[in-house]
Amino acid sequence: MRRKRHLAALTAGLTVTTLAVGAWSWFPxxxxxxxxxxxxxxxxxxxxxxxxxxxxxxxxxxxxxxxxxxxxxxxxxxxxxxxxxxxxxxxxxxxxxxxxxxxxxxxxxxxxxxxxxxxxxxxxxxxxxxxxxxxxxxxxxxxxxxxxxxxxxxxxxxxxxxxxxxxxxxxxxxxxxxxxxxxxxxxxxxxxxxxxxxxxxxxxxxxxxxxxxxxxxxxxxxxxxxxxxxxxxxxxxxxxxxxxxxxxxxxxxxxxxxxxxxxxxxxxxxxxxxxxxxxxxxxxxxxxxxxxxxxxxxxxxxxxxxxxxxxxxxxxxxxxxxxxxxxxxxxxxxxxxxxxxxxxxxxxxxxxxxxxxxxxxxYADEVEEIGDRTVGYIAEDITRGETRAEEFALGSLIADAQLARTSDPDLGGADIAFMNPGGVRADLLYDQGETGVVSYAELYSVQPFNNYLVTMDLTGEQILTLLQQQLPSEDRDSTLFLQVSEGFTYTWDTSLSGTDQIVADSLELNGEPIAMDRTYRVTVNSFLADGGDSFYVLAEGENRLFGEVDLVGLEAWFAENSTADDPVEAPGLGRVDVV
Structure with missing residues (x-):
């Protein structure tokens, strides 16, 4: 079935023709x-x-x-x-x-x-x-x-x-x-x-x-x-x-x-x-x-x-x-x-x-076996927040994994990673399926979008703008709380108004202040990299390196960081100091 549209004649004597979506034909x-x-x-x-x-x-x-x-x-x-x-x-x-x-x-x-x-x-x-x-x-x-x-x-x-x-x-x-x-x-x-x-x-x-x-x-x-x-x-x-x-x-x-x-x-x-x-x-x-x-x-x-x-x-x-x-x-x-x-x-x-x-x-029949495959181990529930306007453990874990997968200079040289809350679609539950075991299907349900990891240059000033864009705006009527990787911290002062809530001189990386005029390597998923969720400043990022699919990176991170004897624990909260 084609959607039909009519194009008006653009030159004298040109016959109007009924055409499909985006239809086009030559004329002088x-x-x-x-x-x-x-x-x-x-x-x-x-x-x-x-x-x-x-x-x-x-x-x-x-x-x-x-x-x-x-x-x-x-x-x-x-x-x-x-x-x-x-x-x-x-x-x-x-x-x-x-x-x-x-x-x-x-x-x-x-x-x-x-x-x-x-x-x-x-x-x-x-x-x-x-x-x-x-x-x-x-x-x-x-x-x-x-x-x-x-x-x-x-x-x-x-x-x-x-x-x-x-x-x-x-x-x-x-x-x-x-x-x-x-x-x-x-x-x-x-x-x-x-x-x-x-x-x-x-x-x-x-x-x-x-x-x-x-x-x-x-x-x-x-x-x-x-x-x-x-x-x-x-x-x-x-x-x-x-x-x-x-x-x-x-x-x-x-x-x-x-x-x-x-x-x-x-x-x-x-x-x-x-x-x-x-x-x-x-x-x-x-x-x-x-x-x-x-x-x-x-x-x-x-x-x-x-x-x-x-x-x-x-x-x-x-x-x-x-x-x-x-x-x-x-x-x-x-x-x-x-x-x-x-x-x-x-x-x-x-x-x-x-x-x-x-x-x-x-393939649908065969994929069930793949979905049951063990990809990692957890020591407790690692969950999302009740809303998308808060820090939560699973978001922190994903940001940590993305930083780890792109920190090598040949893979991006990332300093910081950010994860959008809406991209985390399910919890990792300790008693779901086999106790303490994370299956591939469970991991896929957490990140099902097949975005890929993008590492880019952002200045400290652009990182501040990114954090300010978490706040409601004319393009988005709700707060979206970006999940941040370990080592990056800042203060969110809710007693202030507008973008002043993000305290500019509080941004730190591994205890060192973020310099507004310095360039940092930042990893996000490809949805965010294009300015998704109204985080428009990310579209300005330069020297982009596109890496692996986010799910592939998360699976590899679990393989490297969890065993049955040493399972992953939920990251603690507090990377963002909300006052």
Whole structure:
């Protein structure tokens, strides 16, 4: 089911067309070279191409209650591999020249069902739903290049991906040559060929753990596309699509994700993808993007001034993009003026795909054994607070674990860790299950969001601002009490008003005053790192290093710090002196 919207005519005489979410099509505007460009398709030489595109799936194979989409002002269930597969099959009906592609982050930061099996269920699900090629994203490197190669090549009984994972700008730092396939050519019947160049964002090396990517660097996206577009055209492949795990933001977020200014008077989006798209080789016919979890079907002019489609399909498999274009057999190229695109919501009012249902059921049965696995030991209940406006033991423990996992200079060099109270979803109870034993399922219930750890630079002044943002504001009507790691202390004086309640000269780290002009390394989860829960100052943090998933780090911390004979005790309260 597609949400239908109507776009008003933007030029005189343009027919108004009924379109799906984010629908878009070409029409002339400033910079259009006029008659004679692009070349006409010729008589009897046209082929109708279809591209179906995904991005940022993040292992969301289950149709969970948390997967929703705002459709006509109402939050409706959306996504789930069983329904995504059906929607893709329906979109392919009657299409002789169709391929399904993706723009990275298909795995990593995944829900329990996929994460518990190292994301193997997700790769098997994508195989079954017909994905034919994908770029890598930064999350494909969460566990390092070796684990990515395991997914590409398979291991033991695990066959790995049926589709190529492309990384044209992922290179050996000594040779400068790609360590993954840089491109893939889809060869349709009748000699029709389309080349796909796959890349992740150039900044990937700054947002994943360096230990997993030693000897690898990530090159400039524009220069890399130029190199491989030339290589493809030298092989007679003129139709070229870039799959790029980097993105942008639609200008009008509440306009149905349609990009404004499609008449050529401006660009209806912002973000890093705009500069990349404006500079990328005119040989590239369209760009499928991801990373920002946004939804758009936009026009960005190429260096020759010709309009070029740039798309993104939200996240978690709740949306997919359908792109239709004409291929000219004479020029062997996509006719730019023919390209149309739309985003379709993956509603659950269709029949579930049985292959996907069987796969999910199989892993759901097996995951129970994984959930029972012992990961640590506790000496007593370690619980949350009665509200989110207080210090509590389990929050302190999680902050301590996050600091321990990122304090090594190679893993972040953290000095302090903060944990948001809303991210702690359950208690660790001494008599729950086997006495004193913490199971994996119990630990997962505490931190189920699969956020990853982010270590960043903050000044002492920014840390003070962060603590002040715990207080109610126009963006949040309640207090949220950040849980802090051991060694960091300050005074919260409730007798004062406003932000003065956070006593500025009371902030200390290991007994030493926090200097307002000094830089400290601070670890938070990725939700907070983006300014979540109105902690906006965290979005200003610089020199970010993205580490492991928070649950992985917490499990490792328990393994290192608890035994049956020496179980973990609840941390004492009082790191924050509330007066």
């Amino acid at each position: 505007g400033p910079g259009w070279p006029g008659e004679g460009w692009p070349p006409g398709p010729g008589h009897g030489r046209e082929v109708d191409l279809q591209l179906l595109a995904l991005n940022d799936f993040h292992g969301n194979i289950e149709a969970g209650d948390g997967l929703t989409y705002e459709l006509d002002g109402e939050e409706v269930p959306a996504g789930g591999a069983e329904y995504l597969a059906t929607h893709l099959d329906q979109a392919r009906e009657g299409e002789r020249f169709s391929t399904t592609v993706a723009a990275g982050d298909l795995i990593g930061a995944s829900p329990f069902l996929s994460a518990a099996f190292g994301d193997e269920p997700t790769i098997e699900s994508l195989n079954a739903m017909g994905v034919e090629v994908s770029s890598v994203g930064n999350h494909e490197f969460d566990k390092g290049i070796d684990d990515l190669q395991r997914h590409i090549e398979g291991e033991n009984d695990y066959a790995g991906a049926d589709f190529p994972y492309l990384g044209a700008n992922v290179v050996d730092e000594e040779t400068g040559e790609p360590v993954l396939d840089p491109y893939w050519i889809k060869k349709f019947r009748g000699g029709v060929k389309v080349g796909f160049i796959g890349m992740t964002l150039e900044g990937t090396g700054d947002i994943v753990a360096k230990s997993g990517i030693e000897g690898i660097e990530f090159l400039d996206e524009v220069e890399t596309a130029e190199r491989y577009a030339d290589e493809l055209t030298s092989q007679g492949v003129e139709s070229i699509v870039v799959l790029l795990h980097e993105g942008g933001y639609p200008v009008e977020e509440d306009s149905g994700h349609e990009c404004e200014s499609l008449d050529g008077s401006g660009i209806g989006m912002s973000g890093p993808i705009v500069d990349i798209a404006e500079d990328m080789s005119p040989e590239v016919d369209m760009i499928v993007t991801g990373h920002t979890h946004q939804e758009y079907v936009c026009s960005v002019p190429d260096p020759a001034g010709h309009p070029r489609m740039v798309t993104s399909a939200s996240s978690y498999g709740r949306v997919f993009t359908e792109i239709d274009a004409t291929y000219d057999r004479r020029t062997k190229d996509i006719v730019r003026s023919s390209v149309t695109g739309s985003n379709t919501v993956v509603t659950r009012d269709v029949e579930a795909d049985q292959t996907q249902s069987d796969l999910i059921d199989q």
